[in-house]
Amino acid sequence: MRRTIAVLAGLVLTFTGAACGGKAEPAAAPTPGERPAAAPTPSERPAAAPTPSERPAAGNHELTLQHGGVKRSYLLHAPPGYDPARPTALVIALHFFPGTGADMRELTGLDARADRKNFLVAYPDGRFGGFNALICCGSADDVGFLTALTGHLVDTWRVDPDRVYLTGISNGGDLSFRVAVEATGVFAAIGVVSGGYSGPLTEPDSYVPKRPVSVITFVGGQDQYAGIFQDGLSTWQRRLGCRPVPGRKPAAPAGLSRADARCADGSDVTVWSLPEMSHSWPGATSGTLADPDAGVSATDLIWEFFAAHPRRT
Numbered sequence: 001m002r003r004t005i006a007v008l009a010g011l012v013l014t015f016t017g018a019a020c021g022g023k024a025e026p027a028a029a030p031t032p033g034e035r036p037a038a039a040p041t042p043s044e045r046p047a048a049a050p051t052p053s054e055r056p057a058a059g060n061h062e063l064t065l066q067h068g069g070v071k072r073s074y075l076l077h078a079p080p081g082y083d084p085a086r087p088t089a090l091v092i093a094l095h096f097f098p099g100t101g102a103d104m105r106e107l108t109g110l111d112a113r114a115d116r117k118n119f120l121v122a123y124p125d126g127r128f129g130g131f132n133a134l135i136c137c138g139s140a141d142d143v144g145f146l147t148a149l150t151g152h153l154v155d156t157w158r159v160d161p162d163r164v165y166l167t168g169i170s171n172g173g174d175l176s177f178r179v180a181v182e183a184t185g186v187f188a189a190i191g192v193v194s195g196g197y198s199g200p201l202t203e204p205d206s207y208v209p210k211r212p213v214s215v216i217t218f219v220g221g222q223d224q225y226a227g228i229f230q231d232g233l234s235t236w237q238r239r240l241g242c243r244p245v246p247g248r249k250p251a252a253p254a255g256l257s258r259a260d261a262r263c264a265d266g267s268d269v270t271v272w273s274l275p276e277m278s279h280s281w282p283g284a285t286s287g288t289l290a291d292p293d294a295g296v297s298a299t300d301l302i303w304e305f306f307a308a309h310p311r312r313t
Contacts, residue, residue: 063075068145076121092150095168100125185311189215208239216269217270219274220291222278252272259271282295
């Protein structure tokens, strides 16, 4: 609700300035990872020529996919042990705003993890630097695009449909929650870093996944949006009937905390709270929003969580 108010306030100020005839000041360039109240909605450009046929093989690939009359681009990493004849897990990683798939690749280090554990990683580019998530940015059909991308990779790259996962930071983390709700049955689990479940779409109690989607998330205590993220997680768990997992308190490095819950639909929720972290990716050693001193590696913990949570049927 607080970010919704910020959006409306921004719109009021915009229209007030125009009505008074004042000269508009040029907009400052957005800071990477900053969650803007609203983003410009440029018109969609015509789609380019069809993409040439892909040849599934190990290595790094720069690919495109036509969706909704628009040519969407993404990077795909296939590990050295990739075998197109054998079903393989897939992680789709969503960048911050403004950003690119290449930025997300550098930040997360997921390629190295994929090489060790033998899974595919896709890094889509948002339209004009952002994704149409719960708060911003733009108007692209990103839920439809990610659903189509998954279907394409299942068909062409022999992805195992029971082991498809989504992770993201900031704007990409917000979209992960939206996709978990709206792309029914596509993703087994999501990993959200410095992102949240909030905004106008989330206000109805009915706005929850219709099939189980497990969640692991990381919230920094110094993040200006930490309160919003925590409120959203409380709402998510209340709506899905999640209860703390009984037994021994989960282990966590000194100063950090981890809370595990099991929900009524059989999904799991793991929340990492990092009091000294800001709006960052914990454990990242390079790239925008990296926090190498956070005390844990989100990349490693997210993959471990994904590997333990195939799609529930």
